[in-house]
Amino acid sequence: MISNLVHRLKRPIGAAFVGALTTFAFSPYQIWPLAFFSVAALLLLIHGQSAKKSAWIGYAWGLGQFATGISWVHVSIDNFGGMPKIASLVLMTLLVGYLAIYSALFTGLLTRFAPNNDRTRFFIVAPALWLVCDWLRGWVMTGFPWLWLGYSQIDSPLASFAPIGGVELITLLIVISAAAISYAILHKHWLTLVIPATILATGFGLRNINWVTLNPESATKVALVQGNIEQELKWVPSQRWPTIMKYIDLTRQNWDADIIIWPEAAIPAFEFEISSFLANLDSNAKANHSAVITGVVNQDSQRRFYNSILSLGETSYGDYSYDLEKRYHKHHLLPFGEFVPFEEILRPIAPFFNLPMSSFSRGDFIQPNIDANGKQLAPALCYEIIFGEQVRENITDDTDFILTLSNDAWFGRSIGPLQHMEIARMRALEFGKPVIRSTNNGVTAVTDYKGNITAEIPQFETGVLRTKVTSTTGQTPYHGYGSWSLYLWVAVCAITGWRMRRTR
Numbered sequence: 001m002i003s004n005l006v007h008r009l010k011r012p013i014g015a016a017f018v019g020a021l022t023t024f025a026f027s028p029y030q031i032w033p034l035a036f037f038s039v040a041a042l043l044l045l046i047h048g049q050s051a052k053k054s055a056w057i058g059y060a061w062g063l064g065q066f067a068t069g070i071s072w073v074h075v076s077i078d079n080f081g082g083m084p085k086i087a088s089l090v091l092m093t094l095l096v097g098y099l100a101i102y103s104a105l106f107t108g109l110l111t112r113f114a115p116n117n118d119r120t121r122f123f124i125v126a127p128a129l130w131l132v133c134d135w136l137r138g139w140v141m142t143g144f145p146w147l148w149l150g151y152s153q154i155d156s157p158l159a160s161f162a163p164i165g166g167v168e169l170i171t172l173l174i175v176i177s178a179a180a181i182s183y184a185i186l187h188k189h190w191l192t193l194v195i196p197a198t199i200l201a202t203g204f205g206l207r208n209i210n211w212v213t214l215n216p217e218s219a220t221k222v223a224l225v226q227g228n229i230e231q232e233l234k235w236v237p238s239q240r241w242p243t244i245m246k247y248i249d250l251t252r253q254n255w256d257a258d259i260i261i262w263p264e265a266a267i268p269a270f271e272f273e274i275s276s277f278l279a280n281l282d283s284n285a286k287a288n289h290s291a292v293i294t295g296v297v298n299q300d301s302q303r304r305f306y307n308s309i310l311s312l313g314e315t316s317y318g319d320y321s322y323d324l325e326k327r328y329h330k331h332h333l334l335p336f337g338e339f340v341p342f343e344e345i346l347r348p349i350a351p352f353f354n355l356p357m358s359s360f361s362r363g364d365f366i367q368p369n370i371d372a373n374g375k376q377l378a379p380a381l382c383y384e385i386i387f388g389e390q391v392r393e394n395i396t397d398d399t400d401f402i403l404t405l406s407n408d409a410w411f412g413r414s415i416g417p418l419q420h421m422e423i424a425r426m427r428a429l430e431f432g433k434p435v436i437r438s439t440n441n442g443v444t445a446v447t448d449y450k451g452n453i454t455a456e457i458p459q460f461e462t463g464v465l466r467t468k469v470t471s472t473t474g475q476t477p478y479h480g481y482g483s484w485s486l487y488l489w490v491a492v493c494a495i496t497g498w499r500m501r502r503t504r
Contacts, residue, residue, distance in 0.1 A: 011045050011053075012060035018042060019064025019103070025152035026069065027422040028415055032156040035149045036196065038065075039178035040185075042107065043126065047186060051112040058107025062100025069147045070096070072416030080231065080410065099144065102137045106130055113497065117186060120497055122179040128493035130175045131168060131486060138387075142335060145386055146419070149174045154425050154451060157203030162429040162451075163211045163476035166388055168483055173199050212432035212449060212474035218400060220375055222446070223257035224438040224465040225250045226457060227266060231409040231440075240268050244277070247294075250464050255288035257466065258373045261438040262294035264382050264405040265307065271296045275322050278312065282320035285313025291372035293438075295381070295405045300324055304361040307333075307381055309405060314373040328370055329363025330381040332390060366393050370403065375471070377403040377436070386423050388430060392482055395431055400471035402433050407440040417443050417459065425451040432476045434469050 018041040025034040042061050046054040073095065077088045110129055114121035138145030150170030153159050158170045165172075177196035184192040227247055233239045244267060251260050267274065285292045291313040298306040307330040311317065317326045369376040378395045385391065385404045395402070404424055408417035421443040428435040429451035437445050442459030446467050455467035 015057045015061040016064035019061035020068045023069040027418040035152045040181040043182040054111035055104045055108030059104035062103035066096045066099045072411045072414030075412045076410040102133045106133045122183045125497045127175045128490045160203045160206035166478045211476040212472040218471040221258045223254040226444045228462040263440045264295035264407045279320045282312040316371045328379045332384045334383045375400045380404045382406040402435045
């Protein structure tokens with residue numbers, strides 16, 4: 001009986017191990033070939049299995065991937081959730097269990113609708129179905145497209161495909177390559193390995209194509225202030241002015257910069273509470289021919305709260321006034337951190353569901369760029385940088401840089417902030433625009449238009465990152481057309497697979 005149980009669990013346990021290895025393909029490890037190996041191994045593990053067994057194998061793979069890959073979420077729950085350790089672990093288990101559903105959906109549906117291990121299953125149905133499951137994970141309950149496989153390739157030859165079809169195209173190419181590897185192993189058809197070799201070689205070749213043009217005259221001096229404020233002290237009333245004065249002192253030393261940038265919610269107060277201070281900051285910035293951008297929290301006349309970005313000093317907005325129409329308001333809110341789904345049910349259960357600032361309202365999906373000292377910056381607040389389509393829709397022909405403000409202090413010394421930076425680098429590469437990322441305690445960095453980090457300062461230190469950023473002109477194919485070609489490709493694959501199944 002025990003031996004029978006061990007035999008039945010052998011494949012799911014193997015899948016969980018392989019899924020866990022996927023985490024090492026991403027930052028900070030960046031062993032990018034593991035992404036190919038992981039998917040190929042998953043396809044091999046479901047070979048010859050029923051749809052139900054395949055779904056369980058896929059679920060185990062997802063458990064392995066997310067239990068290791070988003071372990072950083074537990075840091076926030078455990079440190080700031082106000083719950084016993086066992087309760088925080090239960091919540092984390094529920095989150096990982098939910099995310100694993102999508103890999104189970106992939107393997108279960110693949111075996112159900114493409115039971116024969118032929119070319120149709122590997123090269124038509126599997127890649128298309130993987131994308132569909134990724135899209136679902138990036139959309140359901142506002143979406144969580146973290147650890148999409150394509151992000152792991154930011155330093156691999158496949159990164160060159162990002163300006164053409166974004167991170168989703170890279171994910172597609174990983175799955176096609178992995179399918180070719182597994183097909184070659186199962187059928188001893190080694191010529192199939194030409195497919196991943198060709199994809200990698202094409203990626204090398206695409207590196208020589210510049211989709212956009214540097215504009216040397218646009219070089220802008222920026223100073224990114226990393227306050228390194230401890231999260232447990234950030235909203236303590238007695239720490240409000242010490243925190244604000246810390247940012248002021250660091251700013252005063254850098255008035256020669258064209259743009260000075262503070263991180264997300266750098267000011268631990270509602271904007272209406274410190275309007276006179278902001279008016280003075282606006283005047284000082286103007287006097288020094290500089291601009292200051294900062295994250296701030298807001299409340300409108302209907303008592304709705306917003307996570308916002310404010311631009312002061314040399315801007316097109318005129319002298320400072322408390323006008324919420326001249327702010328960027330975060331659209332894509334973090335579940336539980338900034339809003340609580342089913343809050344009538346969940347808020348009474350545990351302090352975790354009543355974290356500070358967990359009742360924000362959404363801004364519009366598309367909003368004007370932020371103006372600062374003559375430069376146009378397409379904003380993405382923290383979590384929003386993982387939503388490529390939203391960033392795409394907010395980049396205009398006049399956009400100089402992509403700006404992302406964040407506070408990853410919630411996640412301590414985990415791998416979460418490093419994965420976050422990896423995603424930001426992908427946005428730069430996709431759109432051919434430098435990314436400026438200002439954070440409370442790191443990773444504070446600037447990338448060029450190819451996603452390479454050109455300047456950064458150490459995590460968990462107080463400091464100011466000073467550098468020059470040069471904008472670009474032109475447009476990448478992905479900026480122009482987004483993912484429509486992939487949607488069309490998936491539709492064609494679905495029709496082809498359905499017709500071939502009916503023929504059989």
